[in-house]
Amino acid sequence: MINRINREPRRASADHKKSLRLLEARDLLAARPYSAQELAQVLGVDKRTALRYLLEDLQAIEVARRGRSPQYQLLQGHELSPVEALVTHSALRMLYHHTPGYEPTYLSALKKLARRLPMPAQELALKSTEDLERRSLRHQDEGMAMATVAEAWFKRQVIEFDYLKPGGSGRPRKNLLEVYFLEVARTNLGMYVIGHERGYHHALRTYKLSRMRRVRTLGEPGAYTIPKDFDPRDYLSNAWGVVGSSGGKPVEVRLLIRPEAAYRIEEGGYPNLHIASRLPDGGLEVCITVGTTSDNFPLELLSWVQSWGARVEVLEPESLRSRWLQEARAVAALGDKD
Secondary structure: OHHHHHHHHHHHHHHHHHHHHHHHHHHHHHOOOHHHHHHHHHHHOOOHHHHHHHHHHHOOOOEEEEEEEEEEEEEOOOOOOOHHHOOOOOOOOHHHOOOOOOHHHHHHHHHHHHHOOOOOOOHHHHHHHHHHHEEEEEEEHHHHHHHHHHHHHHHEEEEEEOOOOOOOOOOEEEEEEEEEEEEOOOOOHHHEEEEEEOOOOEEEEEHHHHEEEEEEEEEEOOOOOOOOOHHHHHHHHOOOOOOOOHOOEEEEEEEEEEEHHHHHHHHHOOEEEEEEOOOOOEEEEEEEEEOOOOOOOOHHHHHHHOHHHHHEEEEEEEEHHHHHHHHHHHHHHHHHHO
């Protein structure tokens, strides 16, 4: 009786591993043909087992031959059109650049998307996911936080976490958050969590995922309802990064764009920016409505302006112009020391 009981968990574990291998094999075969030997190498099984998966479990059919080796595939998979493939490729590239940390399910999802792509995009995308797996092992805590936040969002479950605000007191503050939305910032490709903080602020707030510590769920699923009038497009309408409406009041910023940078502004892609006038020398005067921090300062825009060096000049508001000039002079002073 004891031996029988001991065998049950082992059998269940083996069945689970087989199920995972079959799911992976199905995704592979939906993308392109594989021989039994190729499939065996990817799944980490022997050739006979891979052949049994192909013919018995998945009922794949032979579609080609490479030398003497039959190639098998599942033909019921939906083939992406060129435009669909390009959209998938673009999404994968963005996800590759902003992957927040190691989380096995996240990487598995990326591989599934990659395997839907036609060659050669599929092969290159899979190489990228292998690189992410090595790179992300250094950031396991952030990956686990992402998994917890995602689960809480879909289940509408409150999360509790410690958050260390840059430039704050230096001590982390505990937060209770109803997750409404996750956003990838256009400026740094970081992931941000937006929701109603009900422990201290009692308002909509934005948190950078990488700064959230000791994230855990509280209570039961379905603990809150996302308001019908919450629209992330409205909330982020004044966001240059992701501050949006969670800081102070939006402010209008006026900038002078030198001729050598005007072409990039003309190409577009900047939220809430409109060209006020075109100057005789080819430069531009532009106005931008942008969100601010709790002290009504457009901090997110400052770093973008600074990235242009002397090619962009701040005209208004005076608070931003003063800060911009102060930091520019500080940088120039460093050069004077040499």
